[in-house]
Amino acid sequence: MGESTYIVKGMTCSGCMNKVTGAVTGVAGVTEVDVDISDGRLTVVGDSSVDPEAIRRAVGEAGYELAS
Ligand code: 9UX
DSSP states (O other), rough: OOOEEEEEEESSSSSHHOOOOOOOOTTTTTEEEEEEETTEEEEEEEEETTOHHHHHHHHHTTTTEOOE
């Protein structure tokens, strides 16, 4: 997968950031996760096995939603 960027809706504090970071870190194949609370940007680095739908699902299970 290399590096992909998403926008997460609904994060308002660093606790939200930690929840999203933890959830996405658990997705198979993901090696690096960065969340910017100021603009909701989620950056994910991983190998070719990463399923983008799994990232969407992990964010959803943490209680947030990807934009678009
Ligand atoms: Mo902060 Mo986020 O108090 O679900 S953890 S608003």
